Amino acid sequence: MLKLSNVDCGYEALTVVKNVSFDLNEGQILCLLGSSGCGKTTLLRAIAGFNPLHNGEIKLDGALICSKTKSIPPENRQIGMVFQDYALFPHLSIFDNIAFGLHKQDKQKRFERIMDLLALIDLHDYAQKFPHELSGGQQQRVALARALAPKPKVILLDEPFSNLDLDRRRQLAGEVKYILKQENTAAILVTHDQEEAFLMADQVALLTQSTDIKDSILQLGSAQTLYSYPNSIEVAQFFGDGVFLDIEINKQSFELFHQNYQINQSLKDGAYQILIRSQNLNFNENGNIEFNIQNKQFHGWYDDVTLCVGQTEIKIQLPQSISQNLKIGQQSKAFFAPNDKWIY
Structure with missing residues (x-):
């Protein structure tokens, strides 16, 4: 029209x-x-x-x-x-x-x-x-x-x-x-x-x-x-809710948090950035990464949470149902599953 x-x-x-x-x-x-x-x-x-x-x-x-x-x-x-x-x-x-x-x-x-x-x-x-x-x-x-x-x-x-x-x-x-x-x-x-x-x-x-x-x-x-x-x-x-981390792709794979991940799309070898959001993390005591809760900021139904995995900071939004179980200074674990559609 x-x-x-x-x-x-x-x-x-x-x-x-x-x-x-x-x-x-x-x-x-x-x-x-x-x-x-x-x-x-x-x-x-x-x-x-x-x-x-x-x-x-x-x-x-x-x-x-x-x-x-x-x-x-x-x-x-x-x-x-x-x-x-x-x-x-x-x-x-x-x-x-x-x-x-x-x-x-x-x-x-x-x-x-x-x-x-x-x-x-x-x-x-x-x-x-x-x-x-x-x-x-x-x-x-x-x-x-x-x-x-x-x-x-x-x-x-x-x-x-x-x-x-x-x-x-x-x-x-x-x-x-x-x-x-x-x-x-x-x-x-x-x-x-x-x-x-x-x-x-x-x-x-x-x-x-x-x-x-x-x-x-x-x-x-x-x-x-x-x-x-x-x-x-x-x-x-623009939509926030996540953080970009530097990665190096080599033969359709990259390493992050001391883990190796395969990607399903065809990308040339070289330096990229990957978007990490809360959807990539499943908080579980048997998870494959260990992190420390550095900070939390209350926003009503969700919190802005800063996680530290080694020397890497991840700032994400977590719903209260998850965030309420995470205390500042606490060590915890999560399963990390990256989304290779979020590689740029």
Whole structure:
């Protein structure tokens, strides 16, 4: 439905985003994920029509809406946008805020659409209230309903939960996903928070902050794919939860922690790095490696734990069910099974 092909965009002569290509299908939610300054919002604004393209093209339902030489005005693109600060009209009621984009419809159809949306966002009793009378989460739902009202083909969400506390962000992310799926509206979400991406997105595009690259998207796929099968060290590092150790591959094997391991993929002999996560360790008194617990930091359902195997430090996240049995200064054992897909 929405198709980006080899898109470069930025500000005036400065190109921030390079060679971005992806397809967004009807009802699909795509997340543009990355650190601050990687160009997520710049790309979103180019899709909306607020920023020009330096190269490439954007099509919606096969029709060209933007290229280096052509740009359809934002109001004619059938693309809605939900801003970070909600941008509700303070002098209008919730009903009238949602009605804002429906002035071309007849009165009865407009009323029915607004009431349907108020029911969908669970604010049917708030129609005559004003934005300042609502919580931040309620205002966000109204902003989404207003963007959905004219039935756009795509909704763009720019850091929509950044003004809310952690628990409210999690709850609202689920609510917004439900609303979008009920409307079968395609959406692009911009965030730097991987948990938001995991909660909402069908597909995740991880963007790099580096401008000295050919492609801004490091990897595109499901959240599970990016986490479980990162295609580069940079992707794996973004998701944290692990540590890289130096290894030397010789004839499809390497040594680590005084153990020799075979690999199932074909790699040239030489120096590599391997990602170690908690999944590689099975804590058991009969394990093949011995370690010392150097440090633990509490984070709720998990702890950040630093293990020392000889002179090598491993910092990993462990669920409380495992971590609670490990004491600082304690000697313990684990079975170590490396994943040769995590060698870079």
